Amino acid sequence: MTPIQQWHATRSLRLLWQTLRDMMVSMGPLLLLGGGLLVAAYWWLDPQPPRQVKLATGPAGSAYAAFGEGYAKALARERIQVQLIASEGAQDDLAHLRAGTADVGFVRGGMADPAADTEAGIVSLGSLFYEPIWIFYRRDLGIARRQPGGELQRLTQLRGLRVNVDQDGSGVPQIVERLLALNQLKPTDLQLFNLAPDAAGAALREGRLDAAVLISAPQAGLIRALLRDPAIALMAFEQDEAYSRHLPFLSTVRLPRGVVDLAADLPPHDVPLLATTTALLAREQTHPALRQLFAQAALGLHSGAGWFNGARDFPNTRTSELPVSAEGDRAINGTPPAWARYLPFWAGNLLERMWLVVGGLLVLMLPLSRIVPPLYTFRVRSRVFRWYARLREVEAKLETGTGERDALLDELDELDRVTHRIAVPLSYAEELYALRNNIHAVRKRLLAQRSRATAGPAD
Template sequence: MPKTLKLILLSLRDLIVSAGPVVFIVIGALAAAYWYLDPQPPKTVTLATGPAGSAYAEFGKRYASALKTNGIEVVLKATDGAADNLQMLRSGEADIGFVRGGSADPVADEEAGLMSLGSLFYEPLWLFYRSDAARKIDPNSAALTALPQLRSLRINIDKQGSGVPDIVEKMFKANHIEARTLRLSNLEPAPAVDALLAGKVDVVVLASAPQSPLVQRLLRARGIQLMDFGQSDAYARRFAFLSAVTLPRGVVDLAADMPPHDVALLAATTSLVASDQTHPALRQLFAQSAQTLHSGAGWFNRARDFPNTRTSELPVSPEGDRAINGTPPFWQRYLPFWASNLIERMWLVLGGLVVLMLPLSKIVPPLYQFRVRSRVFRWYARLREIETKVDTRAGDRDALLDELDELDRVTHGIAVPLSYTDELYALRNNIYAVRKRLLANWPKEPGPAAAS
């Protein structure tokens, strides 16, 4: 092996060994932080949606598609609605779910560890009724405008667990109407719509986003009308979880001028709710996906009105607040999800390690220097032994000369960086000086021939 290459390899080895303790500490700290912080999320997450055909079910499919691009499988769990979703979140059967305003208990659910990822959209309370049923109440008008007009009609208020029956019963009570005096049923949304169209019920109450196929179907059905809540502002003042919204004229179908006039409605705000046991990276992914899925203009809102954190009943998680109100880190635009998430979760640890390495790095040069110099200094012990023997004339003169010659040969094989060669040459000079003293102070005794 060429001497230059050997010198390079030796210097590299010394550097690695000198930096080894620091590297070991850093790797150990990183491993411990990775284990403790658990930055990488599980590959599956359960999303509680809603009944088949509902807006919740449709949005669930969109979230599943959005998260699939990041390698996360979203398991969609069909439920009876917002109240059922809340129960699943409380029991841990679901990680994330859609929850309608008015369904959660702000105090109890906050204590249970539930948090909002942001409000997503208005979910109007659609009260569809049959025109022929309305004429039975008032032959001069086929329009219903107030809840007391429904006393004698067959009303479906959605399935228990959807949260709709609770809202409707509160509204009836505000009108001094006892729910037990009404002809109420609790069919699921799809069968209820079929029953309304078939004339088996007179009124159907749905709480769903306008994207729901069932809502779209009833808005275009003949003989079916949408109730105009003329008292929507009053209801919104009485119930904090409701907002007064307007279905604009022609928004359903501009060409057909449907609806032919503005319709006043009541709406709750639907939020994406997660458990505090759900991995933070998954909460972040859902909150970021909400920015894409719900930021467009809708029938009841302008572009970028949603998602927002203003109308959430539950505390907003840091991930939701950062995704909605903050600016995403620049590296998210250039790195894949796993790498971006790793930096996001461990940036504090990485910064701490940088601070820790500053003082630790100062011990590397002395360690390196010690290793290189020890290659030279360790031979001084042997040289001192020889020097002591020379001074005391202990041992055999020729044997001591052989030891000095051997030591000299060894030192010529030592490889050190150029900056340390002065110490190597100093050792050789000292070997030469001891040999010189030995020859001067301990002359060779004449042999028998010389003596005669």
């Protein structure tokens, strides 16, 4: 590279650096204002969720506990830790939500108080699955009571029997009490027990109980074991339609023939049952992004076909007793935004919750951005114009004769050297060359005065 080429390259790099610096300084106030507003909005909206959430599940071995593990794995993929809170059942889960000791929980239909819980800020993320009311009894009991076909079909046939209705926190005793009331039965008309499901199953097999009422999804191991036990029978709700009219939170379902075991033809005929619909409830204080994650996980965990529903019947928002949150409705009924398919959750969530703020900032910044070109122009031209102050001082000394001419010439030479090191964009070169011409004009006047002074007065 020749010296001239090297000089041009150095000058070009210096000009580029100065231009970038001038642009950044000119945009500085706008960037600071926009950044400050963005930070304030981020702090106010809190778009990123906490890394831990509490999910109230049922007792160990229950369908709730199994589903809780599924949600924990689904959210772990997004680096969210789900703390599973074991409970006695749906009623206990609802108590945790009301007390704020859980963020999300499984609650079956008929448990919530729509008015009070809505006022308390509890919302639904969608209905997840049916939980049939299973009434298992000892098969020999039906035969001993000489029932048609040896089967029990009405709750009134349980009068005086030893019946387990699950633990108080499960919510089963409350539903059983309402069913008994419809049949004009009092709790004292039966011998009621409150054993845990596994203990009740063992007692039923051993003959220490005559019947056991369970409300659970068919995925529970105890339900499947009792359905296969030849000594245990399942009571059919022949009056299922009447029950669903009296208690709207109940649905009529059918346990299809052979669904338990096709080879053994279990059950040997369709069994009409009543079922509640379990919903995933959350507190309004639970971060919206977490509610969205739970609703999205519900789609993956509960959308398949089951014993009592077809594919994609669940999750749904049709059977929710409480208001459905916007996150649940969008995840179940809406279309996910395009960016959700390409961005990781944290980035998509940040974009979704901040886009309105970013759009507002752009609208605000566009008018304010008009100050950037004048600031940039001022900054570039100031590199030239600030030397006019020194040039004016030299000229003033020249006019008043207060300075030594040699010293003034040295100052002009220095000023000329400085201006040759100034780099400005080509669009501002006119101001730079004007400064150099003015320096040259002052130098010519100074040299002219020195020539006249050296020549002395004319003869």
